[in-house]
Amino acid sequence: MMPQMPTLEEVIIEPPAEGVIVDPMTWFDTPGPFELEIGCGKGGFLLHRARSHREARLLGIEWANKYFRFAADRMARWQITNVRIMRTDAKTFVMRHLPPDCVSVLHLYHPDPWPKKRHHKRRLVQADFVEAVIRVLKPGGRWLIQSDHGEYFDQIRQVVAARPELAEGPWDELADHDATDWGGTNYEIKYAREGRPIYRAAYRKVDG
Numbered sequence: 001m002m003p004q005m006p007t008l009e010e011v012i013i014e015p016p017a018e019g020v021i022v023d024p025m026t027w028f029d030t031p032g033p034f035e036l037e038i039g040c041g042k043g044g045f046l047l048h049r050a051r052s053h054r055e056a057r058l059l060g061i062e063w064a065n066k067y068f069r070f071a072a073d074r075m076a077r078w079q080i081t082n083v084r085i086m087r088t089d090a091k092t093f094v095m096r097h098l099p100p101d102c103v104s105v106l107h108l109y110h111p112d113p114w115p116k117k118r119h120h121k122r123r124l125v126q127a128d129f130v131e132a133v134i135r136v137l138k139p140g141g142r143w144l145i146q147s148d149h150g151e152y153f154d155q156i157r158q159v160v161a162a163r164p165e166l167a168e169g170p171w172d173e174l175a176d177h178d179a180t181d182w183g184g185t186n187y188e189i190k191y192a193r194e195g196r197p198i199y200r201a202a203y204r205k206v207d208g
């Protein structure tokens with residue numbers, strides 16, 4: 001039987017109310033490994049990932065209303081059945097609303113670097129967020145990080161390296177990106193064109 005094509009209303013998931021722990025599989029017709037993209041922008045990566053990994057059940061979180069709308073609309077137009085989009089603050093969502101051991105892959109590509117020193121506290125990846133990521137990843141689950149900002153990337157690596165629950169591994173093996181029609185995320189394409197280096201790190205949650 002052909003899967004039901006999603007309407008825009010079905011693609012969009014409302015952020016949970018205070019105190020609610022979600023069950024992501026209830027958003028999809030059939031279950032599969034749950035993947036989360038934080039800051040999905042216009043949804044280019046999600047579209048690619050959904051089509052190259054049909055078994056995955058993906059949620060894209062985006063704070064900016066314009067991009068959130070664009071991404072959700074894109075999924076409905078392309079009749080993508082395995083992606084849902086939510087407009088919320090990803091940090092709150094991961095820390096307060098996801099159950100433990102539920103995420104197979106966490107995608108974090110070009111998180112806002114907040115380059116000014118006085119704004120560093122606004123950066124997403126800090127010790128408390130890493131703690132939450134460890135909690136929500138399944139044993140063996142993967143966290144893929146990509147950035148164009150060397151200083152923020154170094155800080156991310158330092159804070160993650162402090163946690164023995166996360167083991168760094170080879171990007172190509174852990175990212176498992178299908179390169180056939182993949183040109184990169186919007187920011188990756190933009191910055192690669194400018195000749196900026198792109199930094200990548202891939203981690204796996206250690207079993208047990």
Ligand SMILES: C[S@@+](CC[C@H](N)C(=O)[O-])C[C@H]1O[C@@H](n2cnc3c(N)ncnc32)[C@H](O)[C@@H]1O
Pocket residue numbers: 038039040041042061062063064067088089090091109110111112124185186187188
């Ligand atoms: C630099 S852009 C990268 C977009 C996309 N990942 C890419 O590589 O092209 C960062 C995105 O993350 C979103 N964002 C930043 N902080 C967020 C948060 N706390 N929760 C949800 N989205 C967030 C921004 O609105 C923006 O669209």
